Structures are given as structure tokens and as C-alpha cells.
Amino acid sequence: MALEAIKWNENKLYILDQLRLPLETEYITVNNVKEGWQVINKMQVRGAPAIAIVGCLSLATELSQASFKDKHELLETICEKLQYLVTARPTAVNMKKAAEELTSFTKNLYNDKVSVTEMVDSVISWCQKMLNYDVSTNKKIGDFGADSILKSAGGKNVKILTHCNTGSLATAGYGTxxxxxxSIHARGCLDQAYCTETRPYNQGARLTAYELVYDKIPGTLICDSMVAALINSHKIDAIVVGADRVTSNGDTANKIGTYQLAVIAKHHNVPFYVCAPTSSIDLNLAVGKDIPIEERPHNEMTDIAGIKIASPGISCWNPAFDVTPAELITGGIVTELGIFKPAELADKLKA
Structure with a gap:
């Protein structure tokens, strides 16, 4: 049975509470946009694609229960709630782009000769389609990435290193x-998948490790500080990471710790791939320094499961993301449309 982080059934939204993994498996019912904002902000659901899907489906389930006096009230409500959802996690661009696309779609409906009920149904249908589309997109990314890595490996089985969580728990399914x-494992060509613990929130140790065990993929967990030693002592064929936002020049914001992996990969001549749907690519931003970087609460660093591990009174700096410069993305940016070098990304996507 496939691992499902997001369930949608008869206009009801359920999300797997990722704060309880890996020790407990519990689904939460999300009844409205406020609750959608909360589960995104609290990181009960996370991953750029999943954030957009859950945000839009939280709107859909609220619309299914509400009544509106006219189309104008409906349009204003949708626009307002979408903008609110964007504020839950500002670094990931997927929710922002989904909000812009759904707002445009809704305005077009407003101008058409449809009833309020038909307008609501169309918006809900638009949100529902995000689930299946995301899985299809991810499988294309998986195949393009696998083709490139296995070709470079010359037909031998490979060892891959990844960071944070970019699997079924971060998307509608399958992962980036x-x-x-x-995809490499399905072809029988994976020797070992190494995952970093991903401090301070341990998405690698809690979530990626959980997925590897769940799907019986050969995996090994390492501390974040072990990456250079691992690459120096083992033959790592590629590093693959996700992205919360990619700018026009190919600079990439991803989970904190990604930048240092790219630096280490460059030193050791290991191909470094960024894997992301085109919905994570923001051609409106020129370079990575323009990306807003979310800072998280200090207790994510100082406490684990409510137990303090740091000295009381110490100050903290806790950015959730860092930016990897385009020149360090040596393997390329893997999308559902193919693999692009950072320098050609904007031209290829605008074509």
C-alpha cells in the first residue's frame, strides 16, 4: 500500500501529522482554511508541493460547507483566503503560484455566465486535480533523474545521498x-540511499528514513556533520535534493544544510542535482538573494520532543532554508519537462 500524506474523500481533507512520525501514525481532519494554515505553519504537513496542495484543498473543503449570497462575495472570499494561506510558509513558492493561478481561474469564472454553485464546484474541482497531477509530475522527475544518474554511472549500481524529506510525505505521492x-530502486540499480538527519527538525531522520524503511529501499541514516567524511570514504554517485524555490538564474532555496552539501559535492566532484516541479520555479525573481528566508522558532533548535537539549539562555539563529548558488548545481535541475542546466533554465521554460 502506497504511503499517503494527503487524503481527499468526498470533500473532506485529511493529512498525516508529520510531527508524530515515525513513532505514531495519525491523520488530522482539516475543515477550513484556518486549520489548513495552522497545519502548514506548524509543519504538520511540509514540502513545497504538499503545502500548495493542502492549502488549496483546505479552501475547497471550506467552500463545500459554506453558502454565498452572490458571486462577488464568493470571489472576494477566495482571493482573501488564498492570500492568507501564502503567509503560512513564505519561502516555498508553490503556494504563492497556486494562489495566483486559482485567483485568475476564479476571476474568469466570475466573468462567465455561471451560477454561484457552479463556480464553487469548478473551484473545488480545480483543487482536486492538483493531487493526481502532482503524482504524475513526480514520476516524470524520478525517471529523468534516474536516466541521467545511471547513464553517468555507466551501468553499475549507484549510491545516492539525499537531504531533508522530498518523498511521498512532501508531495501528493512518490516524491521529487x-x-x-x-525510480533507481525500481530499476534494480540502487546500491544504497544515504539520508542526512537534517537538523534541527530531523526531517531526514524522522521522515525520509521512515519512507525508506516503509518501501523497503536500502537506506542508511547519517548525521549532517558526516557528509564530507562519507563522500571521502565511500563512492557516492550523486547528491539529489529538492527545492522550495528556484530563481531565474538557477539559484535554489532548499532546507537549511543544502548549501554546504553542494560545496562538499563540488570539492569531491560529485554531481549535485536539484529536483523540483516547474511550480517551484520562480522566474519573477532574478537571483537567490531575493528569496525571503523563513526563520523558525528557537525551540526547534533547543528542544527535542519537548525536552531541552541546549543550555538555557543561549541565543539562536534558526533559518529554515539556505540558498545554493547556481554554479554548484552541477548535475542540473530536474523537472517534469526534463533536466536543465541552471544557466539555460529561464530560456527553456519561457520557450
């Missing part, structure tokens, strides 16, 4: 960077 690992 972890989708590449899945």
Missing part, C-alpha cells in the same frame, strides 16, 4: 528527489 531514488 526521493522520487529519483525510488
Amino acid at each position: 528527489a526521493l522520487g529519483v531514488v525510488r
